[in-house]
Amino acid sequence: MKLNTIGIIGLGLIGGSLALDLKKKFPGMKIIGVEKDCKLNEKIIKLGLVDEIKMLEEAVSESDLVVLGTPPDVSVRLLDKILALVTDQVVTDVSSVKKPLIEVASKHNSCGRYVATHPMAGTEYSGPEAATNSLFQNKACIICDHQNSDADALELVNSLFSEVEMRIINMDATEHDRHAAYVSHISHISSFALALTVLEKEQSERNIFDLASGGFDSTVRLAKSAASMWQPVFELNRENIIDVIKNYEKQLGKFREAIANGDTETITSLIGSSNKIKKVL
Amino acid sequence: MKLNTIGIIGLGLIGGSLALDLKKKFPGMKIIGVEKDCKLNEKIIKLGLVDEIKMLEEAVSESDLVVLGTPPDVSVRLLDKILALVTDQVVTDVSSVKKPLIEVASKHNSCGRYVATHPMAGTEYSGPEAATNSLFQNKACIICDHQNSDADALELVNSLFSEVEMRIINMDATEHDRHAAYVSHISHISSFALALTVLEKEQSERNIFDLASGGFDSTVRLAKSAASMWQPVFELNRENIIDVIKNYEKQLGKFREAIANGDTETITSLIGSSNKIKKVL
Numbered sequence: 206m207k208l209n210t211i212g213i214i215g216l217g218l219i220g221g222s223l224a225l226d227l228k229k230k231f232p233g234m235k236i237i238g239v240e241k242d243c244k245l246n247e248k249i250i251k252l253g254l255v256d257e258i259k260m261l262e263e264a265v266s267e268s269d270l271v272v273l274g275t276p277p278d279v280s281v282r283l284l285d286k287i288l289a290l291v292t293d294q295v296v297t298d299v300s301s302v303k304k305p306l307i308e309v310a311s312k313h314n315s316c317g318r319y320v321a322t323h324p325m326a327g328t329e330y331s332g333p334e335a336a337t338n339s340l341f342q343n344k345a346c347i348i349c350d351h352q353n354s355d356a357d358a359l360e361l362v363n364s365l366f367s368e369v370e371m372r373i374i375n376m377d378a379t380e381h382d383r384h385a386a387y388v389s390h391i392s393h394i395s396s397f398a399l400a401l402t403v404l405e406k407e408q409s410e411r412n413i414f415d416l417a418s419g420g421f422d423s424t425v426r427l428a429k430s431a432a433s434m435w436q437p438v439f440e441l442n443r444e445n446i447i448d449v450i451k452n453y454e455k456q457l458g459k460f461r462e463a464i465a466n467g468d469t470e471t472i473t474s475l476i477g478s479s480n481k482i483k484k485v486l
Numbered sequence: 487m488k489l490n491t492i493g494i495i496g497l498g499l500i501g502g503s504l505a506l507d508l509k510k511k512f513p514g515m516k517i518i519g520v521e522k523d524c525k526l527n528e529k530i531i532k533l534g535l536v537d538e539i540k541m542l543e544e545a546v547s548e549s550d551l552v553v554l555g556t557p558p559d560v561s562v563r564l565l566d567k568i569l570a571l572v573t574d575q576v577v578t579d580v581s582s583v584k585k586p587l588i589e590v591a592s593k594h595n596s597c598g599r600y601v602a603t604h605p606m607a608g609t610e611y612s613g614p615e616a617a618t619n620s621l622f623q624n625k626a627c628i629i630c631d632h633q634n635s636d637a638d639a640l641e642l643v644n645s646l647f648s649e650v651e652m653r654i655i656n657m658d659a660t661e662h663d664r665h666a667a668y669v670s671h672i673s674h675i676s677s678f679a680l681a682l683t684v685l686e687k688e689q690s691e692r693n694i695f696d697l698a699s700g701g702f703d704s705t706v707r708l709a710k711s712a713a714s715m716w717q718p719v720f721e722l723n724r725e726n727i728i729d730v731i732k733n734y735e736k737q738l739g740k741f742r743e744a745i746a747n748g749d750t751e752t753i754t755s756l757i758g759s760s761n762k763i764k765k766v767l
Contacts, residue, residue, distance in 0.1 A: 325697060345696045374696055387684050388697040392705040398737035399676055400760035403668050406733065413766045415626045415655055416606060416669040422767055423704040424673040429764045432757035439745045439753055450742045452687065454735060456679035461731045464720045472720055476713035479681035483710050485694045486703055 206364040210235040212268030214261065214283060216249045218327060219299045220274025221336025224254040226369045229338065237264045249333050265290045270361060273298035278437035281305050288313035295358040297322045297365075301385050302441040303349040303378040310353070317355035320362040321378060323347040323385070324371055329429040339370075346371035349378040386445035391453060393427050393435055394446070400428035487645040491516040493549035495542065495564060497530045499608060500580045501555025502617025505535040507650045510619070518545045530614050546571045551642055554579035559718035562586050569594035576639040578603045578646075582666050583722040584630040584659040591634070598636035601643040602659060604628040604666070605652055610710040620651075627652035630659040667726035672734060674708050674716055675727070681709035 211227065213220045216238050224236050238255030240246055246258050265271055265287055273280040273287075277300035284306055287296055297320045298306055310319040326344040328335060346366040351359055363373055376384075403425070407413045413421075439446055456475075463471035492508065494501045497519050505517050519536030521527055527539050546552055546568055554561040554568075558581035565587055568577055578601045579587055591600040607625040609616060627647040632640055644654055657665075684706070688694045694702075720727055737756075744752035 327701065329701075347697070372696075384688065384693055384697050387687050388694055388702050391680065391683065392701045394738065394741050395676055395680055395705055397757055397760040398734060398741060399672065400763040401737045401740075401756065402672065402730065402734045404759070404762055405737075406668050406730070407665070412665055413669055413763075415653075416628070416665050417767065420608065420610075420673045420708050421669050423707050424676055425763055425767070426704050427701050428760045429767075430757075430761075432754045432761070435757055436750060436753045439741075440748060440750065443745055443748070447742060447746055449683065449687070450738060450745075453679060453683045454738055454742075456682045456686075457675065457731060457735055457738075459682075460675050460679060460720075461728060461735075464724055464731075465728055467721060467724070469717060469721065472717045473713045475682065476678055476711075476716055478685070479678040479709045480711075480713070481685055482681040482694075482706055486698065486706065486710075 206361070206368055208234060208269055208361065208365070210237060210268045212237045212239065212259075212264035212271045213255065214239040214264070214271065214273050215275035215279070216240050216245070216254050216333050216336070217274060218331050218335040218340075219324065220272065221249075221252070221254050221333045222326075222338070222340035223272065223274065223369065225336055225338050226341065228253065230368055237268060239264045245333055252333055252336065254333060254336060261286070262290065265294060268294055270295045270297070270365065273300075276434050276437050277302050277305070277441050281309055281441070284319065285309050285312075288315045288319060291315050291318050294318060295320065295361050297362045299324055300441075301389060301438055303381050305441050307350055307353065307378050316353060318358050320351070320354045320358050321349040322362060322366065323349070323381065324366060325389070326371075329427050331431040331434060341366070341369040341371045344371055345374050347374050347376050347381055349376055349381050351375050382442050383445045386442055386449045390438060390442060390446050391449045393430055394439070394450060395453065396425050396427035396430075397435075400425050487642070487649055489515060489550050489642065489646070491518060491549045493518045493520060493545035493552045494536065494555055495520040495545070495552065496555035496557075496560070497521050497526070497535050497614050497617070498555060499612050499616040499621075500605065501553065502530075502533070502535050502614050503607075503619070503621035504553065504555065504650065506617055506619050507622065509534065511649055518549060520545045526614055533614055533617065535614060535617060542567070543571065546575060549575055551576045551578070551646065554581075557715050557718050558583050558586070558722050562590055562722070565600065566590050566594075569596045569600060572596050572599050575599060576601065576642050578643045580605055581722075582670060582719055584662050586722050588631055588634065588659050597634060599639050601632070601635045601639050602630040603643060603647065604630070604662065605647060606670070607652075610708050612712040612715060622647070622650040622652045625652055626655050628655050628657050628662055630657055630662050632656050663723050664726050667723055667730045671719060671723060671727050672730045674711055675720070675731060676734065677706050677708035677711075678716075681706050
């Protein structure tokens with residue numbers, strides 16, 4: 206991979222973890238960080254995530270590749286700004302919603318320099334301190350509408366995510382956003398709603414703590430995720446997400462009715478059908 | 487703990503794991519297993535879970551303590567049968583719904599020999615091969631309506647679960663069943679429904695596999711759980727579970743409406759409130 210200088214905008218969980226992996230694999234590579242929240246700069250340097258922190262314009266001008274690691278609404282805004290600045294630099298982003306970014310890119314003459322990417326890795330934590338080694342290993346990295354990108358830009362981004370040991374998968378952006386709603390975004394809504402249900406009913410936190418066995422923990426883990434990341438995802442992928450919530454509500458309704466009616470056969474059949482997820486996971 | 491012979495009815499995840507821990511801690515203790523499914527007997531012996539397998543009546547007659555490790559509907563039926571057989575043996579069970587068992591016990595003269603217990607430990611797997619060491623360690627064990635049990639019976643069951651390193655918590659059975667619906671049972675319904683939602687939409691299992699990052703995995707993990715265990719839980723704890731599903735549907739509805747209306751403030755506030763679960767987990 207021919208990459209001397211990379212600019213990472215937003216040094217949170219994804220941007221920071223990418224920086225850690227690259228520093229380890231390519232000690233000679235220069236990593237420039239851009240972070241809007243100045244209070245984080247000292248921490249970012251201390252954690253050894255980047256070589257230096259610069260302003261956005263400088264970072265774009267000095268980098269061969271710019272990675273947007275910001276929340277998706279910020280990435281939409283910054284992509285518009287960055288594509289107006291680039292000459293031959295390559296730009297990519299990590300948002301879990303891709304259509305809005307591709308639409309913004311399409312308005313620029315430099316749109317071929319952009320590669321729409323969704324590295325499907327993460328945890329429920331955020332910020333520079335959430336950055337961790339090998340976060341991407343063996344996970345899928347979706348590249349959307351690759352036909353819009355210049356061949357060299359595509360090759361560079363492919364190499365980048367292959368170097369952090371991701372499996373590259375090409376996908377149509379519309380398809381991606383629909384799948385992401387079903388396989389990733391709804392998991393978060395389901396967890397947030399579950400946490401709210403339990404918190405509102407169980408006034409005593411002691412009860413939750415005492416009674417929460419492994420099951421509740423894992424189902425509700427994602428409810429620790431940051432609003433700054435997920436509120437824009439839900440708004441940018443609105444139609445798909447409304448669709449999946451409605452289908453989820455339908456399935457819950459089937460359980461509620463079968464349980465209310467003491468319909469043993471239907472309850473058993475619903476659980477049996479859901480067990481098919483075993484084959485996949 | 488004075489316990490020479492223990493009879494474990496049902497050598498699945500919970501019964502089997504209890505047997506493993508006891509064999510390790512008390513090599514001199516005799517463990518008699520009862521398993522309805524004859525095809526499992528060879529496996530149970532091979533896994534070293536018990537010393538011998540007997541018929542229910544023999545096991546009850548020869549044991550100082552009988553533990554019902556069967557699914558809750560079977561436990562309700564067997565408790566009725568066993569309490570008609572016991573003289574001074576102690577009987578306990580591990581169901582996650584307690585009122586129906588306490589009601590059955592109350593009809594017997596020997597009801598003081600019964601201790602209603604819910605060791606809050608588990609995984610999504612079932613059967614003898616799911617049995618694992620130290621499953622109970624540092625988890626909560628709820629003892630319900632302990633005032634109904636004879637002092638020596640209560641002491642024995644307390645000791646048993648303390649020996650496998652559980653924290654003993656006393657609770658009213660009605661309260662327990664309500665809490666269990668909120669903190670454990672709904673997690674399973676939420677996972678089953680999520681698995682169904684995704685499986686119905688994503689015809690290609692390849693897509694789910696490729697796109698399922700850590701988030702989906704953990705949210706849907708419980709959807710691997712057996713219908714034979716959970717269908718009876720849902721029916722035996724019907725009222726509480728209907729109540730919690732309705733509240734869960736309300737919370738999902740709040741998300742759906744806020745997202746449909748592009749109501750950034752409400753989405754952010756809902757996620758922020760759900761984040762309070764961090765303090766507890």
